Amino acid sequence: MGMSRKRAAGVMAFVVGSAVLAACSGAGSTNAGSSLRYGYDLSAQFTNTFDVSASTGDCDQIALFYIYDTLLHVDHATGKAIPGLAASYELAGRTLTLHLRPGVAFTDGSSVDAAAVKAALNQNNKNAQLTSLDIIGSIDVVDPLTVRLNLTNDTGIQLVYALSSRDGMVMSPKSFNTAGKQPVGAGPFKFSAFNPGASIKLVRNPAYWDKGTYDFPGITFTQTSTGPPAVSALKAGDVDLIRFEADSLKTLEHDPAVDVVSQSTEAYLQFQFRTKQGSPFTNPLVRQAVRYAIDTKQINDIVQGGKGEVATQALPKGSPGYNPDIANAYPYDPAKAKDLLTQAGYPNGLDFTMVIPGGNIANMEQQGALIQDQLKKVGIRAKIERILGTDIATQYYIAGKGDAFGAAHLANKFYPGVYYDQWGKFQFVPIWNGAQRDDIDSLMIDAQSTTDPNRTAQDTKDAAKIVSDQALEVPIAFMPQFMAYDKARVGGTVGAQTDICDPPNLTQLRMKTKG
Numbered sequence: 001m002g003m004s005r006k007r008a009a010g011v012m013a014f015v016v017g018s019a020v021l022a023a024c025s026g027a028g029s030t031n032a033g034s035s036l037r038y039g040y041d042l043s044a045q046f047t048n049t050f051d052v053s054a055s056t057g058d059c060d061q062i063a064l065f066y067i068y069d070t071l072l073h074v075d076h077a078t079g080k081a082i083p084g085l086a087a088s089y090e091l092a093g094r095t096l097t098l099h100l101r102p103g104v105a106f107t108d109g110s111s112v113d114a115a116a117v118k119a120a121l122n123q124n125n126k127n128a129q130l131t132s133l134d135i136i137g138s139i140d141v142v143d144p145l146t147v148r149l150n151l152t153n154d155t156g157i158q159l160v161y162a163l164s165s166r167d168g169m170v171m172s173p174k175s176f177n178t179a180g181k182q183p184v185g186a187g188p189f190k191f192s193a194f195n196p197g198a199s200i201k202l203v204r205n206p207a208y209w210d211k212g213t214y215d216f217p218g219i220t221f222t223q224t225s226t227g228p229p230a231v232s233a234l235k236a237g238d239v240d241l242i243r244f245e246a247d248s249l250k251t252l253e254h255d256p257a258v259d260v261v262s263q264s265t266e267a268y269l270q271f272q273f274r275t276k277q278g279s280p281f282t283n284p285l286v287r288q289a290v291r292y293a294i295d296t297k298q299i300n301d302i303v304q305g306g307k308g309e310v311a312t313q314a315l316p317k318g319s320p321g322y323n324p325d326i327a328n329a330y331p332y333d334p335a336k337a338k339d340l341l342t343q344a345g346y347p348n349g350l351d352f353t354m355v356i357p358g359g360n361i362a363n364m365e366q367q368g369a370l371i372q373d374q375l376k377k378v379g380i381r382a383k384i385e386r387i388l389g390t391d392i393a394t395q396y397y398i399a400g401k402g403d404a405f406g407a408a409h410l411a412n413k414f415y416p417g418v419y420y421d422q423w424g425k426f427q428f429v430p431i432w433n434g435a436q437r438d439d440i441d442s443l444m445i446d447a448q449s450t451t452d453p454n455r456t457a458q459d460t461k462d463a464a465k466i467v468s469d470q471a472l473e474v475p476i477a478f479m480p481q482f483m484a485y486d487k488a489r490v491g492g493t494v495g496a497q498t499d500i501c502d503p504p505n506l507t508q509l510r511m512k513t514k515g
Helices: 018-024 058-068 114-124 131-135 156-162 228-235 246-253 284-293 296-303 334-343 362-376 389-398 417-423 428-433 438-447 453-469
Strands: 014-016 036-040 072-074 081-083 086-092 095-100 136-143 146-151 189-195 199-204 218-223 241-244 258-263 268-273 350-357 380-387 404-409 473-478 481-486 490-492 509-511
Touching: 036 228, 058 189, 058 199, 058 218, 072 156, 081 086, 086 156, 095 114, 095 156, 114 136, 114 146, 131 136, 131 156, 146 156, 156 417, 189 218, 228 241, 228 246, 228 481, 241 246, 246 258, 246 362, 246 481, 268 284, 268 296, 284 334, 284 362, 284 380, 296 362, 296 473, 350 362, 350 389, 362 380, 362 404, 380 389, 389 404, 389 428, 417 428, 417 438, 417 453, 438 453
Parallel strands: 036 218, 036 241, 350 380, 350 404
Antiparallel strands: 014 086, 072 081, 086 095, 095 146, 136 146, 189 199, 199 218, 241 481, 258 481, 268 404, 268 473, 490 509
């Protein structure tokens, strides 16, 4: 379990009722049309297990959500946590109480009751990546439909949002030993078949608690490589729905057979430093040199077609945690970068290994090549090593391959978490990057403990200044998410992904044809 850290206790009370979701439920079910063929890169985004406690990839949840559902959801319009398998919740100080929906069952027939949820959360907490669960000190079954989570610190708001992601997926306790290959949940769809590297087949769960919201027969996640291959598969009629990159936006917008949806996000392209002993990036002058050497506007223009917001920090301009005082801290300045390298003791430059996600992902390859070229101009020579997305956790972080990571950072459902999960204490990424910082940790504990939103925002701005002053990362550009679908087969409304690895909102999607 996580370390207990004493903080001044504040009372944080959040109560959400099931009435919030009433307007989202469909009036009736026709179960019309055919199954949705969802283009999904199983080779790069799925770690070949359906067991939440063994999953090592954030993008696993794109498929797993539809099997398991989560205790809480997030309202895509407001960003607030709302009911899921739990009909309501209350957070007061160090106690989070979940009131479960009556009559909900797993697809094996067993009840989604308090004992099952307790067992599922304890099972999920065996996953070293799901560090948000570490603040749970104990779990009480108050009654068959009430679970009380006793927390070890005051950051329960972070846990509330985490329960809308992998952390809050509820596996049937009867399936724990076989969940890797035969998952059993209480989600809108149930597992049917898995062909590793090729497809995942799900069929509609007629007993799903939110009747009518998923009114189509099933989802088949079909292997479709990210980038141009996904666009080709959609145009060829091999899949019905894809996520795509900005460089394909013009092509798809001008295709009369396709509809495009987009969503702004807080996910961002990033150059992430490893600051463990032995890395050249333990020296802040070297990190600052890298910041001056990387032309973020050029990367945004080429990799994202200029569609993203160039980043100066880990949160965009519209966020309450955005700090305008550091917006111009690192203008592109190769001469300044060279001078800093000399001051750091590297007058002839230096060599390092930069990891990027493998699998021939177009935008990651483009970004990696641009960073490599830009750094070379100031004497920093990057050797690129590719690691499949499914192996990043084990190979880059745990095994320590590489000195830096040029990829994308996922958004956080509660905005201060973007600093906490990268530099807080006892969090997965900073543990393996050697990047835990007491100053940022203290600010983020306070930001996630206070009931004052202005204090939360100020704490986050203060953390942003520390990250900027110390050049702890290179934020490059925020990433809009794009999806496209075949208009002949898909109707209704499709909600684009709100993050790189979040499942899209398919509650209002309707399939037009049978088959």
